[in-house]
Amino acid sequence: AQSVTQLGSHVSVSEGALVLLRCNYSSSVPPYLFWYVQYPNQGLQLLLKYTTGATLVKGINGFEAEFKKSETSFHLTKPSAHMSDAAEYFCAVSSGGSNYKLTFGKGTLLTVNP
Amino acid sequence: DTEVTQTPKHLVMGMTNKKSLKCEQHMGHRAMYWYKQKAKKPPELMFVYSYEKLSINESVPSRFSPECPNSSLLNLHLHALQPEDSALYLCASSQERAGQPQHFGDGTRLSIL
Numbered sequence: 531a532q533s534v535t536q537l538g539s540h541v542s543v544s545e546g547a548l549v550l551l552r553c554n555y556s557s558s559v560p561p562y563l564f565w566y567v568q569y570p571n572q573g574l575q576l577l578l579k580y581t582t583g584a585t586l587v588k589g590i591n592g593f594e595a596e597f598k599k600s601e602t603s604f605h606l607t608k609p610s611a612h613m614s615d616a617a618e619y620f621c622a623v624s625s626g627g628s629n630y631k632l633t634f635g636k637g638t639l640l641t642v643n644p
Numbered sequence: 645d646t647e648v649t650q651t652p653k654h655l656v657m658g659m660t661n662k663k664s665l666k667c668e669q670h671m672g673h674r675a676m677y678w679y680k681q682k683a684k685k686p687p688e689l690m691f692v693y694s695y696e697k698l699s700i701n702e703s704v705p706s707r708f709s710p711e712c713p714n715s716s717l718l719n720l721h722l723h724a725l726q727p728e729d730s731a732l733y734l735c736a737s738s739q740e741r742a743g744q745p746q747h748f749g750d751g752t753r754l755s756i757l
Contacts, residue, residue: 564745571750572751573650573734573750574748576746576747620686624742630738631689631692632746
């Protein structure tokens with residue numbers, strides 16, 4: 531079984547401040563990890579993914595995430611928030627296998643204050 | 645621009661109507677998915693098709709009927725829906741390999757009167 535916990539359903543930052551969105555996972559096998567962003571009235575857009583190899587993963591729009599196996603974490607960061615980053619962010623885990631099911635966290639709403 | 649196209653973008657229907665949601669992708673993906681998303685919640689998996697065959701049905705009520713006519717198209721047929729079925733319906737596709745990300749369409753916003 532696999533699960534994802536996103537700490538903080540709502541994170542608020544000032545424009546230009548560091549963005550940190552937390553994600554912890556549980557998986558019985560080496561996980562594949564993803565961060566998705568959802569803007570209002572849109573679908574989910576892939577920000578970045580971790581499969582194997584380098585544990586620091588860079589994504590689109592200046593976001594990056596670090597896979598820490600010992601902490602079972604995959605936190606999302608961005609050095610400087612922009613107003614356009616305001617959206618819902620979902621962390622997701624897949625254990626691979628033959629069904630390719632994604633398990634999502636409950637999501638974190640990021641607001642950016644001017 | 646999304647590479648997974650869903651139509652219509654909005655749909656309002658009565659509980660006795662029959663309608664269909666459509667999804668199309670041209671990325672050569674052989675896995676396709678239907679999700680239901682309620683406001684302020686993550687997507688919930690409904691169905692998975694792999695090589696045009698239904699591989700997962702997450703105990704979805706029979707008033708939702710999926711169809712995969714070919715490797716690029718995915719339909720969701722709706723009949724006798726209930727008000728609680730009002731939601732955003734998302735289609736996604738992916739390569740048939742572990743660890744491959746799913747690519748989502750912008751969804752169909754469904755309202756049941």
